[in-house]
Amino acid sequence: MPNFQSRLVKFQPLLFQAWKPQDWKLLGIAFFSGVVMSLAVAPLNWWGLAWISLVPLWIIVNGERQKTNGSMVSPTTCAIAWGIGYHGSALSWITGLHPLMWLGVPWLASIAITLFCWAFITLWGVALLVIWTGGMRLGAASWGVEHRGIGSSLFRVLLGTALWCGVETLCNLTPLAWTSISYTQSPGNLSILHLGQLSGAMTVTAAIAAVNGLLAEAWISWQSGSRDRLARFLLAIAALLFVTCHLFGYWLYRQPLNDLATSALKVGIVQGNVPTRIKLFSEGLQQAKVGYAKGYTTLIDQGAEAVLTPEGALPFLWNDRSRANSLFYQAVLDKKKVAWLGTFTAQKGGVARSLLTLNPQGESISRYDKVKLVPLGEYIPFQELLGTLIGKLTTVAENGLPGTLNQQLNTPWGQAIASICYDSAFPEVFRGQAARGGQFILTASNLDPYSEVLMAQHQAQDLMRAIETDRWAVRATNTGYSGVIDPHGRIVWRSQPQTYEIHAETIYRRQNQTGYVRWGDWLTPLLLGLATLIGGARWMQSQNT
Structure with missing residues (x-):
């Protein structure tokens, strides 16, 4: 019986009936601040909120408030609440998946x-918050950063920033990545997004995390009652970091593009507006065949040198038989201009979602296969172990075949940087192609059946990739937003949603390489290395004393 009581005490924080009003208040603050962070994401893009929304969680994780107020809510529980508030709200567009009755699903x-x-997908993001919280608490216990003082405060900021960049980098190595806090600044804060040219999106993430951390540490110092001077000092550093990052980013933003007339390329875009619910049936298939062939022909007549179509524009396997019966193929033979066709191709081991370069003779001279497939939407993760269980909760009929990171989409004008839909959330897909000579970005996507919320967020992802690689980006989507983005992240043209549209725009091929393209994300290992070295030195010093 005593053993049982001791275990009950150990897990008492998990018993909601034992919580006091102050516990629920703390949990509510964590959840609400996560929701506030989500308001910084497109389409609202109230980007300024991202620079303060992490402060409450940072204070809670530090643990001082729980100790002084006797709260039974653990920092991990609050991190879960913050994660649900942020990731759950930012990813709420996924509810557009319903209804699925057109697939025969009740x-x-x-x-x-x-x-x-x-x-x-929400809990996936929450798991990363739990890792970050655990790392912060472990660092505090192991390296003695629970003490007060300027050294401890600044080290906590370094540790928290390094860990945040680390967990986001870890997330990018998994099948699910979308809600990096860096994308809260896109498209509204172009100045800060230009820091991505230094070390990718993690540069923006680090700036946001560090400013939040400094503000939180200032609050903690002020709450202690006897360290007003330290609080003011930390506030001053936070303000200086915020202003410096924006000024430097603005300087990068103001650099002239200096595009040469000889590098110009007029690209056409066809937004077919064929909803997924009909695209796979005879009505939608016929609409796609006619719409894309007509759009291609019209754009070529308007002077386009090449035409880009969305992901899966022609939703069937592209082979000799289907090609011969394709109106689009006949249009290419007639107009004798290049087309980038989104379709499906049979590869060894499965079916790939592909973007083909068709030359004036209608031949496929290069191919890019989608690298990042959507879990549960385009393949079943851990199929051998969980295929039967998950198969009951997904509409996937057949696992897709992903492409590799070392692909090259060659065109008559040089190499392009290709991306298909979900690839846009993974900066390394773009960086690698840019480093190998990619001169402009082509993104083919199908964002149906989701709302304009996803359309705006997907555009925000591509906008970041254009800035990081310093490349013009052309976006063709099925139902919107299609568009053209210049290397400074300015949206030159954007389509309306849920409409059939065609548009031709002149872009420019570029060969210069940003620091991020050359060296990748060097900032995250640097921050983690500094935190480890300084933490180790603090630990050794504490052992000697």
């Missing part, structure tokens, strides 16, 4: 699938 099962997907 209404109730459609709801279950949608809620499962929403919970799955």
